[in-house]
Amino acid sequence: MNTVYIGGAGIVSSLGAGLAATETMLRENRSAIRPLTVFALLQGTPLPVGQVDIPGLDGVGRDPALPRTHRLALLAAGEAMAGAVAPPDAIVIGTTTGGIAVTEQLLRDGEQDKERYRYHGLGTVARVLAEEFNCTGPALTVSTACSSGVVAIALAMAMLRCGTVKTVLVGGVDSLCRLTYFGFHSLQLVDRNICKPLDRNRAGMAVAEGAGMLLLTMVRPAKPLAELAGVGLSCDAYHPAAPHPEGQGAFMAMSAALADAGLTAADIGYINLHGTGTPDNDLAESKAVRRLFAVPPPLSSIKGATGHSLAAAGAIEAVVALLAVSRGLLPANTGLMQVDPQLGVAPLAMPAERQVKAVLSNSFGFGGNNGSLVVGAPGVFASKGSPQPVAALAIHGYSCLTGAGDLLATLDRLKKGGSAAGPVGQEPISSSLPPQSIRRLKRLPRLTLSLAKMAQKAGPGDLTPHAVFMGTGWGALSETHDFLARLAATSEQFPSPTDFVGSVHNGPASQVAIMFGATGPNITASDGDYSFEQALLAASLMMGDSSEPAFVLGADEGHEIFSPLLDGSIAPGSPLADGGGALVVSRQAAGSKCSIAIPFYGRGVDGAVVDLIAALGDDWQSSCGLVMAGIPAAYEREGKAQLADFVRLAGLTLPVVRYRRLTGEFASASAVAAALAASMLDEGVVPGALAEGSDIVLDGRRNKILILGFGQNITAMELSR
Amino acid sequence: MQQLIAELKVKLIDILNLQDVTPDKFDENAQLVGGELGIDSIDVLEMVVMVEKDYGIVINNQEVGEKVFSSLTSLAAYISEHSARASA
Numbered sequence: 001m002n003t004v005y006i007g008g009a010g011i012v013s014s015l016g017a018g019l020a021a022t023e024t025m026l027r028e029n030r031s032a033i034r035p036l037t038v039f040a041l042l043q044g045t046p047l048p049v050g051q052v053d054i055p056g057l058d059g060v061g062r063d064p065a066l067p068r069t070h071r072l073a074l075l076a077a078g079e080a081m082a083g084a085v086a087p088p089d090a091i092v093i094g095t096t097t098g099g100i101a102v103t104e105q106l107l108r109d110g111e112q113d114k115e116r117y118r119y120h121g122l123g124t125v126a127r128v129l130a131e132e133f134n135c136t137g138p139a140l141t142v143s144t145a146c147s148s149g150v151v152a153i154a155l156a157m158a159m160l161r162c163g164t165v166k167t168v169l170v171g172g173v174d175s176l177c178r179l180t181y182f183g184f185h186s187l188q189l190v191d192r193n194i195c196k197p198l199d200r201n202r203a204g205m206a207v208a209e210g211a212g213m214l215l216l217t218m219v220r221p222a223k224p225l226a227e228l229a230g231v232g233l234s235c236d237a238y239h240p241a242a243p244h245p246e247g248q249g250a251f252m253a254m255s256a257a258l259a260d261a262g263l264t265a266a267d268i269g270y271i272n273l274h275g276t277g278t279p280d281n282d283l284a285e286s287k288a289v290r291r292l293f294a295v296p297p298p299l300s301s302i303k304g305a306t307g308h309s310l311a312a313a314g315a316i317e318a319v320v321a322l323l324a325v326s327r328g329l330l331p332a333n334t335g336l337m338q339v340d341p342q343l344g345v346a347p348l349a350m351p352a353e354r355q356v357k358a359v360l361s362n363s364f365g366f367g368g369n370n371g372s373l374v375v376g377a378p379g380v381f382a383s384k385g386s387p388q389p390v391a392a393l394a395i396h397g398y399s400c401l402t403g404a405g406d407l408l409a410t411l412d413r414l415k416k417g418g419s420a421a422g423p424v425g426q427e428p429i430s431s432s433l434p435p436q437s438i439r440r441l442k443r444l445p446r447l448t449l450s451l452a453k454m455a456q457k458a459g460p461g462d463l464t465p466h467a468v469f470m471g472t473g474w475g476a477l478s479e480t481h482d483f484l485a486r487l488a489a490t491s492e493q494f495p496s497p498t499d500f501v502g503s504v505h506n507g508p509a510s511q512v513a514i515m516f517g518a519t520g521p522n523i524t525a526s527d528g529d530y531s532f533e534q535a536l537l538a539a540s541l542m543m544g545d546s547s548e549p550a551f552v553l554g555a556d557e558g559h560e561i562f563s564p565l566l567d568g569s570i571a572p573g574s575p576l577a578d579g580g581g582a583l584v585v586s587r588q589a590a591g592s593k594c595s596i597a598i599p600f601y602g603r604g605v606d607g608a609v610v611d612l613i614a615a616l617g618d619d620w621q622s623s624c625g626l627v628m629a630g631i632p633a634a635y636e637r638e639g640k641a642q643l644a645d646f647v648r649l650a651g652l653t654l655p656v657v658r659y660r661r662l663t664g665e666f667a668s669a670s671a672v673a674a675a676l677a678a679s680m681l682d683e684g685v686v687p688g689a690l691a692e693g694s695d696i697v698l699d700g701r702r703n704k705i706l707i708l709g710f711g712q713n714i715t716a717m718e719l720s721r
Numbered sequence: 722m723q724q725l726i727a728e729l730k731v732k733l734i735d736i737l738n739l740q741d742v743t744p745d746k747f748d749e750n751a752q753l754v755g756g757e758l759g760i761d762s763i764d765v766l767e768m769v770v771m772v773e774k775d776y777g778i779v780i781n782n783q784e785v786g787e788k789v790f791s792s793l794t795s796l797a798a799y800i801s802e803h804s805a806r807a808s809a
Contacts, residue, residue, distance in 0.1 A: 186766065186770070187763075187766060188766060188769075188781065239761070240763070241762075241763060242762060435740050435741050436741070436758075436759045437759075439737065439738040439739065439740055439759075440737075440738060440763070440764075490774070493774070494770050494773070494774045495770075496767065496770070497763055497766040497767055497770070498763055498764075498766075498767050501763055
C-alpha cells in the first residue's frame, strides 16, 4: 500500500483562519482584497492586497521577535496538527519571504546587531515549526517562487512514498512585505482596482499572504480528509518571469500530475486554477487546460477572493481542493464580471455544490516553475505500488569554484597546504558565459551558471540535464540588497523590476534551466548551511527511476553588507568567502565517475549522532578513506561536541578534515566539499595535505569519502567509487 | 533632439548593462525591443522607470509603451513631446 492520506489540514489567508471560516467565505463568494495596511507607505495610495487581519496573530509563537511569516505558519500548522498524536517524522515548507519583512525594517533603522536578523533565513520557518511540534527528523525548505507550496508537497510525497518517513507536516507560507508588494508593482503585474482572474478586463494580481498546511500520513487515519493522489512538476525553461506563451510547462506539470495519480483527464471533477489575474498567466494556463481537457470540468481561480499568497498559494489551494472533495464545495471565480472570450474556458461564476472524486490544482511561478497536484476523495482510486528505496546517484561530471578558482586551481592550492578561502574572482564567473545572456545577472546567478557549465563540460558531452536541484543558503543577496536599497533611496518610488525578478531564490536555478533547456523538475532548497544537502536529498527523492540526468548545485555569494548581518558564521569585518559546487548526476551507473548518496539528514538534537552512526551501517570505516567534516563557525561549540561524539561513538580511526578551514565560511561550502570528494575518488588519491600527512590511496578496498555536516542539523553525504 | 538621443544611449547602456555596446555603435533607428540587443519585457519596465524618474513621464499603458519603445528615436520623440524639461 502506498496511499498518501491527508490526515489534517490548516489554513490562514485574507479570508480568515481555519477551514470552517474559509469554507464560509468561499460559499459566500466574498473577496477579502482590501488596501494594504500592514505596513505604512512613504507615499501614494495603498494598492489592494490579500492581507491577513486576525486578532491575536501577533501573539502566535513563543518568541515576540518572530516575523509574520513564521506566525502565519504556526497558526496554520496548529490547525493541521490538532488531531495528531505524535510529532511529524519530517517537515517540508515552501516559502519565499522568510523573515524579510522584519529585515526590511531593521535595514531602514540601520540596525547592526546581527542577532536581530536571526529569523531572516527561509529555513527558520521550518525550524520554528520543528521546535513547536517536536520534530527531530528532516526539516526542509524549498523556495521556487509561487509554486513553492506545491513543490513542498511534491517533496513530502516523495519522502513518504520512498518509505523513509510515515508522516510529514508540509505546507507553504508567505507574508506581505515590501519586496513582494513593490516588486510585483514594478513589474506592472498588480491590478490597481479589483483583482479579477480570467476576466476580459483583468489587469493583474493582488499580492497576498497566508499559509496552508497539511499533515500527510501513510497510516490510514480513522477519518482521512482526502488522499494526495499525485503531483507533477515542470519548468518552462523559457523566461525568468513570463510564462511560456503556449503554457507548455503548465501542460507538462498537469499531465505529469495525472500520470502520477494514475488518472486520466476525465477523472478530474474540478480544476483549481493558478489564475493570478495577470493577462499572460491566465491566457497561457487556459491554453494548457484546453489542450489537456477536451471538455474541461468546472474550474475557477480563488485568487479574486484571497489574492495571490505566493509560496502559500499552492498549499492554501491544496486545502481548497480538499474542501472540494470532502465538502462538495466548488468555489467561484470571485471577482469575475465578464469572462475573457480569448481564453475559451468557462469559469464558475457562482460557487457550486457537487460531489467530485478528484481535483487538479495548479501553481506556477517565476522561473517558469510549475507544479500541479491531484487531491482525491478517500478510497476512490487504487493506490500505487510499494515503497521504493532511495538509491545512490551516479556522478558524471563535477565542478567547484572557490577563492582559489576552479576545481583544479582549488585542489592545487589545497595540495600545497594552502587555503582556497576567498571571494571567487570575476573572471571565472563571467568569462565562460555569453555576455548578452548574463547582462542582467549579478553574482549568484553567474556563479551558478558557471558551475553548471563546468560540471556539464566535465561529463560526457551527450549528457544534458533535464532537472535542476539547487541549494543556496541565502539566495541572490546582491539583487535583494539592490532592490531594497533603491526602493529606500527613491522613497519607494522607483523599485527595480530587474532586481525583483533576480531576487527570487530560484532565479539562479531557472537560469540554469533556460541555458540547458532543462524542462523537468526545478527545485531550489534554502536553509543556511544545509541547503546543498537538502538539494541532494531532493534529487535523491525526486529523481525516482528516471533515466534523465540532473544538476545538483550549491552556491552562495559573499555580500559585503548582507553576509555579515545574516550569516551567523561570518563575523562583521572578517574577509568574505564564497563559491559553490555542481554535480551532473543520473541513475545510470555506466560510465560514471563515482556516486553520491545522503544516508542521513536530521536535526542536531540529542541522540542524532547515534542515529547518524546507525544510518551509516556496519563496517563503513573499512571502505572509507577520509571524513570531511563541516562545522559552521556559528555552531563551533555544538558542532565540535557533535564531531567529538561521533569520533568516540564510531571508534573513528580515519583522518578527519575540517573542510570549512579550506573553503572559508559560506553556506554552500559543502557543495565544494562534494566536488572535491568526487575529484579525489576520480583521481584515486586523497592528497596528504588533506589527510593529516601522507597521501591516501583510494582503490578497490578504500573507495569512499564521507562528508558530515554538524551544527543545527546533522547530515551525511557518502561518495563512493 | 540629437542631444537627447545621445543622452538616452548612455542611459540605456547603463541601466540595461549593454556591456558590448558603445554609444556610437547604438543604432537609434534599429528595433529596440526584441531586436539584436536582446531587450525584452523586463528591460522595457526598467526603461519605463527611468523615463518616469529622469523625465517625469509616466507610461503605464501597454499599447503606448510598445510604440514608445519601438526604437530609441521614437523614445526620444515621445520624451521631448511630453516633457517640459526636455523641450525647454
